[in-house]
Amino acid sequence: MKTLLQTLIGQALLQLQAEGALSGVELPAIPVERTRDRTHGDFASSIALGLAKAARSKPRDLAERIVAALPASERLAQVEIAGPGFINFFLTPGAYRAVVAEILNQSDAFGRSQIGGGRRVQVEFVSANPTGPLHVGHGRGAAFGATVANLLEAVGYQVHREYYVNDAGRQMNILAASVWLRYLEHCGESFRFPSNGYRGGYVRDLAARLYAEHGSAYVTSAAQAFQNLPQDDIYDEDGNLVTPGDKEAHIDALVECARALLGDQHYRYVFELGLNAILDDIRDDLQEFGVVYDHWYSERTLEERGAVNKILQRLRDAGQLYEKDGALWFRSTRFGDEKDRVMQRENGQTTYFASDIAYHLEKFERGFDWVIDVWGADHHGYVPRVKGALQALGADPAKLDVLLVQFAILYRNGERVQMSTRSGDFVTLRELRHEVGNDAARFFYVLRKSEQHLDFDLDLAKSQSKDNPVYYIQYAHARVCSVLRQLREKGLPRNEARGRDHLALLTEPHEEALLIALARYPEVVEAAALNHEPHQLAQYLRELANAFHSYYNEHRVLVSEDGLRDARLNLSLATRQVIRNGLGLLGVAAPEAM
RNA sequence: GCGCCCGUAGCUCAGUUGGAUAGAGUGUCGGCCUCCGAAGCCGAAGGUCGUGGGUUCAAGUCCCGCCGGGCGCGCCA
Structure with a gap:
């Protein structure tokens, strides 16, 4: 109906131009919207208000000429001019x-x-690191991303849903080390658990599984593992930093120790155990939530193909990289970022950023006309550098839209449910789904604008009333x-x-x-x-x-x-x-x- | 300090890309079941759209300055 009215008005304008009016006036997009007030009819157009100045006439006069030139339609009962020059359309009962x-x-x-005309759009969402179960924050990204994908499909886009699995990076090594350390504890060793390790209960479960499958075959003494490591940050029980160290260097060294003590084969086994168990859990969780993907894209395959190194080479050839303090930096400030970013750390490891560039460039190489990323709002500072890198590599950053989703805050009995990532004490998506049901969770998650904080009232979501x-x-x-x-x-x-x-x-x-x-x-x-x-x-x-x-x-x-x-x-x-x-x-x- | 997001009814939020008299839900108060599901419906009250300027026929919506809140500013992801 809206497009019909736009067509009718467009014809009227052309008619006026043919009669010599509106000469030299460029015709804009024709605004037609539903009225708020029924006395203003069903649809209204402010076209005369917008065009009045260019046409050098009063809005109401112009509106009258447009109405006079309007082709007849059996779906229109009446057309009126109102207020400063609105054209109001009343539909016939039959049209309703x-x-x-x-x-x-x-x-x-x-x-x-x-x-959408069948254009190809990729929607990447959730993409949480497989280092632990999904929590309620991921749930919002899942519900939001899945619905955006459904909507785009409904309006004629060819939609490709993708989950980027960070199965190669440093965090996965930290998970493997965490599992192994819990395993040592399980076997009677005692030591201070690294502050940057994964502390959730599921890590102990994985450790217990390792023990059930292999007994004490993976045990070494803790003293050996912790020999000559850089000092960790030390926190008290309330989470306050009491003795600062270098927790990043500490955990990296610990990972290397674990790898050396276990040997490649055993280390690999622990690593795979953690990755597979957690990824399976995430898959099941999302599937039960009605969220399905066309593809789970493995970061590891990127590295194995040498895609990350290729990106480094391309940027180097383009003169966008430089060395400083032993690390390799990308000149993202040339593309509007606040500071340059490290692509390769002093210890030789490439950063998350580096593989993310490789991944995003490949999205375009795979032929998508449009790429959508759904991220947590705390990553918003990351947008300029990714777009900058794409630009540096000759891709069009305008084809990438990053949608930011704010966190969901749970309320129970009118009180905020406290969550802390550091202690691994958070409400999982699965727990939420079981408590309020999938339907309520899906609906409540998308009830608010994504960039708006979401107050999620658990009691309301469970109530069976209007x-x-x-x-x-x-x-x-x-x-x-x-x-x-x-x-x-x-x-x-x-x-x-x-x-x-x-x-x-x-x-x-x-x-x-x-x-x-x-x-x-x-x-x-x-x-x-x-x-x-x-x-x-x-x-x-x-x-x-x-x-x-x-x-x-x-x-x-x-x-x-x-x-x-x-x-x-x-x-x-x-x-x-x-x-x-x-x-x-x-x-x-x-x-x-x- | 710099950057991004947000300030609309007591509370939680919409507001059709700048349109006509700012709307819902909830809460408060008051009505409606011998009748298809009352898990519902109807009504009343409730507002300086954080604030001060600016842009124009027209500003909750766009621009600038303040005030208040959130997030980000790592060789973390």
């Missing part, structure tokens, strides 16, 4: 009702479009299903064709409001997709459910008159279809009964 047939015809496809928006929407869906059950129980006939023939009987204000809400759905999906704003869809579904509940409360669907009953059933079924489609994009179930 047409959406019911449209929905029933298209069913699952209603709301989908081809705006206070809980998930239940509120699902209940509207279940209600329609319930009406159909009632219909059968009462032995009433149903005839969809008869319903279509009697749509003109839908004249109640509540019915009109519901029809308008239904017609908005494709617009909402489009806006939510193109702006990466799933919350728009979530908010809309609440409004749609509200329109239905209000209608349902005021009027009976199962009336005795056949034509009206079938028309109302069709309207209800159309509502159910749209709710189902919308919830589907959000990854939320649409239950038939609750």
Whole structure:
């Protein structure tokens, strides 16, 4: 409808130009939007306000000339000029009702479009290091990323969902060392656990597994492992730093010790044990959450192919690298970054940044037209250097969009749930899912704008009342299903064709409001997709459910008159279809009964 | 200190890319079930859009300065 109006106005403008008016005026994009106030009609355009100055005429005069030149349309009941020069469009009742047939015809496809034109977009999200289970912060990235991907697919993009697995880097070595140290403890050794090691309970579980499989075959004395290491930072029980050392150097040296003491084969085994167990856990977790990927991209394969070294060489050849203090630096300040960045550390290890550049460049080489990364908001300072590196390598940084997701803060009994990463004491995504259910979790995670902090009320997410928006929407869906059950129980006939023939009987204000809400759905999906704003869809579904509940409360669907009953059933079924489609994009179930 | 994000009803948040009289939910108060699911509906009250300037036909929305909050500023990721 919106595009129809834009076309009509466009034709009117061309007509005016042909008549010699608006000469030399460049025609802008034509603004058409839904009105907030029903007395302003259904749609309004401010085109005359925007064009008045260039046309050297008063907005209202220009609006009148546009309206006069407007081609006729059977879907328009009335066109008015209002306020300073708005053109208000009133639709015919038939134009409202047409959406019911449209929905029933298209069913699952209603709301989908081809705006994306099949262009290839890659969405990379979550990509948490496989050094521990996903926590509630990752959960938001998962729900958000998955929904953005679904939305883009719905508007005609060819979407590739990817998880980048940091299975090669330093952090994985630290995990392996952590597992081994816990294993030593398990075997009776005692020592101060490194401050930079992984302290979560799952590390002890992995250590116990190592012991169960191999007994004490991996034991050496702790004293040996801790010989001649750089001093660690030492914290007291409250997490305050009491004796500063160099925790990074300490843990790196400890990793090297572990590797030397265990030997390549045994070290490899511990490493793989940790990686595989945790990655499997993450996969299962996400799958249960309804989040599936086309590809789990291994950082290790990048390194094995020499892609990281190739990037270093290319940057060196381009004169973008220099050596300082024994490390290799990238001149990211040339590309708007605040400071230059290390690509290769003094000890020869390449940084996370280096392999990330290789990965991102490869995304473009794989032929994606558009690349989207979903990151935690605490990584926002990382954006300029990645874009800078891409630019330095001749790729177009504008094709990369980084979407930042703020943390979710859990509340229980009105109080903030405390979490601490350092002690490994955090609420996992799995725990959250088990507590509130997948549907509530998926929905609550995308209810707010992504760059907004999210207050996640656990009690509300669990409540089964209208206070809980998930239940509120699902209940509207279940209600329609319930009406159909009632219909059968009462032995009433149903005839969809008869319903279509009697749509003109839908004249109640509540019915009109519901029809308008239904017609908005494709617009909402489009806006939510193109702006990466799933919350728009979530908010809309609440409004749609509200329109239905209000209608349902005021009027009976199962009336005795056949034509009206079938028309109302069709309207209800159309509502159910749209709710189902919308919830589907959000990854939320649409239950038939609750 | 510098950079990014955010300040809208008591609370949690929308606000259609600059449009008409700023909206929901929740909370408070008051109504609606001999009738398709009350897991619902209806109404009332509640606002200097943090603040001071600027841009223009039009500013919650764009620009600048303050105030207040969050995050970032490593040879960590």
